[in-house]
Amino acid sequence: MEQLIQLFRALSEEARLRIVMLLTSGELCVCDLMAVLEEPQSKISRHLAYLTHSGLTKGKRVGVWMHYSLKEPLDEVYKAEIEFLKKQLPDFPQLSSDKDRLLELKEQGSCKAVLKLRRGRRSKVHKMQKKSATV
Numbered sequence: 001m002e003q004l005i006q007l008f009r010a011l012s013e014e015a016r017l018r019i020v021m022l023l024t025s026g027e028l029c030v031c032d033l034m035a036v037l038e039e040p041q042s043k044i045s046r047h048l049a050y051l052t053h054s055g056l057t058k059g060k061r062v063g064v065w066m067h068y069s070l071k072e073p074l075d076e077v078y079k080a081e082i083e084f085l086k087k088q089l090p091d092f093p094q095l096s097s098d099k100d101r102l103l104e105l106k107e108q109g110s111c112k113a114v115l116k117l118r119r120g121r122r123s124k125v126h127k128m129q130k131k132s133a134t135v
Contacts, residue, residue, distance in 0.1 A: 003055070004077055010054035011085075014094075015039065016047045020056060020070070021095050022102055024086050027069040029062070036101045 011017050019033060033044045048068055051057040055078070058071045073079040089095050 003075055006054050007056070007078060007081060010051055010056055013047070013050075015043070016051055017085075017089075018095065018098055019044075019047055019051065019068075020082075021085065021089060022098055023057060023068060023070045024082070025099070025102065027067050028102075030066050030068070032102065032105055033068075035105055036098050 011020065015037060018037060022028060022033065022036060030041060030044055030048070033039075033048075034041055037044065045066075048057060048059065048066075052059060052068075056071060057068050059066050059068045061067075070082065073082060090099065
């Protein structure tokens with residue numbers, strides 16, 4: 001019973017519910033969640049820590065970035081609740097808008113942090129190529 005109460009507490013906050021719904025589509029970088037929810041990293045990370053502590057999400061480090069996904073539910077009740085959310089909530093305007101924003105981000109390529117990192121590396125490589133060409 002305590003697990004079920006913890007699940008509903010975790011989902012009782014709008015930002016956490018939005019995060020869980022976004023994670024139903026797969027693993028996401030914190031920077032993607034920041035972009036979609038338009039919230040600072042500290043707030044997103046705090047909500048992700050709560051969700052992880054509640055047993056809903058898991059994180060993994062990819063370079064300097066954290067990527068989160070939904071944890072495979074060990075409990076059938078958890079599994080049923082997540083399935084219910086996936087089926088019943090996508091038509092809510094805010095959640096639908098979140099999904100659209102996420103799709104726009106994914107069309108642009110990788111997570112925003114990785115894109116910035118790649119651009120930084122490209123500009124370093126470009127500068128190095130310029131230097132070697134002038135020598």
